[in-house]
Amino acid sequence: ILAVFVxxxxSNVDRRSTIRSTWGKLDLYDLGVRLVFVMGVMSSDENSEKVVAFESRKYDDIVQESFEDVFANVSLKTLAGLRWVKRGCPKAKFVLKAEDNTFVNMPALINHLWDLTKAKRNNKLLMGRVWWSMHTLRKGSERYSVSKEQYPLDRYPPYCSxxxxxMSTxxxxxxxAAAPDVPPLQVSDVYITGLIAYKIGVQHTQFDHAYFNHDS
Incomplete structure (x- = not known):
């Protein structure tokens, strides 16, 4: 029922280990859930890359592509996860994207997804912590500032944290499919769940009260 990419x-070996032994421990769930960790390459950290190769052989849950794993390429990481869904989980009804410092209440999430499925509301779904009508940041943050050339409007469309x-599959x-037609933006949340979601006409659903908690 659920494809998960994190x-x-x-270098985040401990975080992956924690997820595998807690909310990502798949044998805890009766339903079909598959989970992988998605990442790029850290060419400056050969030791971590060797650990990843070992994890991949041991757990078979690593999806690694050849882009440099830096903030500007986070959108590429999400698209890599979506390609994995298309390639490896075509029968999944839903897709969960998470960060490796996030806790997910999987039993609660799965129960909710089953309720949506039984109610035949398992299409055209995008849900999470939704930010509405957020101002476009023009200065003050190297990571999140966006020029008018990159995005001319003063507010973003709705997007998920x-x-x-x-999302439904x-x-x-x-x-x-739509990503190649939308100019890239380094703010991945806005690009994937805002600009591309707007292009394909999907509506956002506010849904975060019991499901996702950022780990400090």
Whole structure:
């Protein structure tokens, strides 16, 4: 029922281990859930890359692509996760994207997804912590500032916090298909669940009260 991809970096070994032994421990759930960690390459950290290669052989839960794993490429990480869904989990009804410093209440999430499925509301769904009508940041942050050339409007369309969001698989595949037609933005949350979601016409659902908690 659920395909899960978690943004990680090769050096975040402890975080992946924690997830595998807590909310990502798949044998805790009766339903079909598959989870992978998605990352790029940290060419300056050979030791971590060796650990990732070991983890991949041991757990078979690593999706690693050749882009440099830096903030500006976070959107590439999400798109890599969506490609994995298309390639490896075509029968999944829902897709969860999370960060490796996020806790997910999986039993509660799965129960909710089952309720949506039984109510036949398992299409055109994008839910998470939704930010509405947020001002475009023009200065003050190297990571999040966006020029008018990159994005001319003063406010963003609705978008989900990147710590975790869930979508029906049709939306995940539509986002993947539409991405080449939307100019990239380094603010991944806005790009994936805002600009591309707007292009494909999906509505956002506010849903974060019991599901995702950022780990400090």
């Amino acid at each position: 943004h990680s970096q090769s 990147g710590m975790a969001f869930t 049709d939306v995940a595949l539509d986002i993947l």
